Amino acid sequence: AQSVAQPEDQVNVAEGNPLTVKCTYSVSGNPYLFWYVQYPNRGLQFLLKYITGDNLVKGSYGFEAEFNKSQTSFHLKKPSALVSDSALYFCAVGPRGYIPTFGRGTSLIVHP
Amino acid sequence: NAGVTQTPKFQVLKTGQSMTLQCAQDMNHNSMYWYRQDPGMGLRLIYYSASEGTTDKGEVPNGYNVSRLNKREFSLRLESAAPSQTSVYFCASSPNQGTKGANVLTFGAGSRLTVL
Numbered sequence: 246a247q248s249v250a251q252p253e254d255q256v257n258v259a260e261g262n263p264l265t266v267k268c269t270y271s272v273s274g275n276p277y278l279f280w281y282v283q284y285p286n287r288g289l290q291f292l293l294k295y296i297t298g299d300n301l302v303k304g305s306y307g308f309e310a311e312f313n314k315s316q317t318s319f320h321l322k323k324p325s326a327l328v329s330d331s332a333l334y335f336c337a338v339g340p341r342g343y344i345p346t347f348g349r350g351t352s353l354i355v356h357p
Numbered sequence: 358n359a360g361v362t363q364t365p366k367f368q369v370l371k372t373g374q375s376m377t378l379q380c381a382q383d384m385n386h387n388s389m390y391w392y393r394q395d396p397g398m399g400l401r402l403i404y405y406s407a408s409e410g411t412t413d414k415g416e417v418p419n420g421y422n423v424s425r426l427n428k429r430e431f432s433l434r435l436e437s438a439a440p441s442q443t444s445v446y447f448c449a450s451s452p453n454q455g456t457k458g459a460n461v462l463t464f465g466a467g468s469r470l471t472v473l
Binding site: 290 | 392400447454467
């Protein structure tokens with residue numbers, strides 16, 4: 246079985262400050278890891294993925310994520326937060342090619 | 358390029374009524390999915406279709422049926438709606454589920470269903 250934990254329901258950060266949204270996972274074998282973002286009243290949009298290779302993955306809108314195999318984590322980061330980054334963020338994990346399992350989501354609020 | 362289109366966007370039903378949520382994608386994807394999103398529960402998979410002509414149960418299939426009408430369309434039917442089915446429903450598609458490569462999903466905008 247595979248699972249994802251997003252330990253924070255909400256993350257608050259001031260505009261211009263760095264942000265981190267946490268994710269840990271459990272999966273048999275090598276993981277495929279994903280981050281999606283959901284803006285209000287919209288569907289989820291793909292941000293980035295980790296398959297193999299460099300532990301730091303760069304994605305859309307200036308976001309990046311760091312894969313840490315020993316800690317089974319895949320935290321989402323951005324060096325300087327924007328108010329427009331405020332949204333719901335979902336981490337997901339899947340074995341190769343299979344259907345990803347999503348976390349419960351973390352609400353990111355960026356204050357002006 | 359519309360991507361994944363869901364209809365209706367909003368629907369209110371009475372307990373026991375039936376309805377069908379429609380989903381269509383124009384990306385020539387083979388695989389399609391139905392999820393429900395509830396506060397604090399994240400996304401839960403209801404049914405999926407790995408390819409045209411096949412459907413399989415997901416995590417929470419009870420009370421739902423699906424039809425993969427053709428490669429483009431995948432509908433979700435509630436035969437006898439219950440208040441527990443009040444939720445936001447998302448359809449998604451991907452190039453190929455179960456094959457080589459990371460399975461990146463493209464989502465529709467969602468259908469908000471309220472069952473009274």
